Amino acid sequence: xxxxxxxxxxxxxxxxxxxxxxxxxxxxxxxxxxxxxxxxxxxxxxxxxxxxxxxxxxxxxxxxxxxxxxxxxxxxxxxxxxxxxxxxxxxxxxxxxxxxxxxxxxxxxxxxxxxxxxxxxxxxxxxxxxxxxxxxxxxxxxxxxxxxxxxxxxxxxxxxxxxxxxxxxxxxxxxxxxxxxxxxxxxxxxxxxxxxxxxxxxxxxxxxxxxxxxxxxxxxxxxxxxxxxxxxxxxx
Numbered sequence: 220x221x222x223x224x225x226x227x228x229x230x231x232x233x234x235x236x237x238x239x240x241x242x243x244x245x246x247x248x249x250x251x252x253x254x255x256x257x258x259x260x261x262x263x264x265x266x267x268x269x270x271x272x273x274x275x276x277x278x279x280x281x282x283x284x285x286x287x288x289x290x291x292x293x294x295x296x297x298x299x300x301x302x303x304x305x306x307x308x309x310x311x312x313x314x315x316x317x318x319x320x321x322x323x324x325x326x327x328x329x330x331x332x333x334x335x336x337x338x339x340x341x342x343x344x345x346x347x348x349x350x351x352x353x354x355x356x357x358x359x360x361x362x363x364x365x366x367x368x369x370x371x372x373x374x375x376x377x378x379x380x381x382x383x384x385x386x387x388x389x390x391x392x393x394x395x396x397x398x399x400x401x402x403x404x405x406x407x408x409x410x411x412x413x414x415x416x417x418x419x420x421x422x423x424x425x426x427x428x429x430x431x432x433x434x435x436x437x438x439x440x441x442x443x444x445x446x447x448x449x450x451x452x453x454x455x
Contacts, residue, residue, distance in 0.1 A: 220443070221436035222328055222336035227444045229324050235451035236313055242454040244309075244316050250447075251316075254323055265322040269315060276311045283307030334358055335433045 236243050255262040284303045328336075337358060341351040 221433070221440055222332040223339050223433065224436050224440045224444060225324055225328055226333075226336050226340065228447055229320060231444055231448050231451065232320050233317055235448070235455070236316055239451065239454050241309065241312075243451055244312050246450060246454055247316050247320065251319055251323060254327075255319075258326070261323060261326045264326065265319045268322060269318060272314075272318075276314070279310055279314075280304070280307040283310070331431065335431055339433045339435075 232247055236247055255265075283306050284300075337354075338351060341349075341354060344351055
């Protein structure tokens with residue numbers, strides 16, 4: 220499938236699922252399942268990403284539970300808990316579904332294909348004298364720096380684990396002290412990474428980039444996002 224069609228489909232899914240219902244979430248999950256069954260390694264990376272966001276999801280549940288407007292007093296406690304808990308659970312399900320959809324898109328589409336597809340999608344902006352090449356270049360740099368930051372953070376986390384394992388003081392300290400030291404190390408490493416990024420950005424002037432222009436998608440491929448849009452519309 221053409222990379223631009225994939226991006227259009229992902230946008231359609233994101234728009235409809237945020238405005239939809241449980242049926243919308245179920246439909247998107249059914250569409251994603253065959254791809255994840257075919258490539259289980261994609262599923263592992265998506266689950267790993269979801270686990271990293273566990274505290275974010277928990278905060279959503281707490282916010283919906285404690286900051287939902289007061290419900291009628293005549294309702295029993297079980298009904299009040301359900302009306303406070305279910306909306307938060309639905310928001311988490313929406314975010315998880317979008318996460319799995321984005322993960323599948325990234326795993327099945329190379330960086331070059333994504334950039335070329337964005338360049339093709341932005342091509343009508345030339346009529347308004349907008350420099351789409353500059354937009355594509357910024358996208359390249361953004362993706363590169365995100366990958367660079369992820370690699371550097373992983374490197375510093377590995378170093379921190381090794382130091383913590385070798386340090387008797389950290390090993391014997393309590394849970395709160397361990398967390399405090401982890402946060403201090405994270406802040407220190409973030410400052411180092413920021414300095415490295417600034418230094419790297421100063422050297423980007425000598426770099427050259429090339430993007431292969433894509434041919435227009437086959438007309439029949441536009442049927443998929445159209446059917447997807449119609450299907451999700453009926454789940455609203």
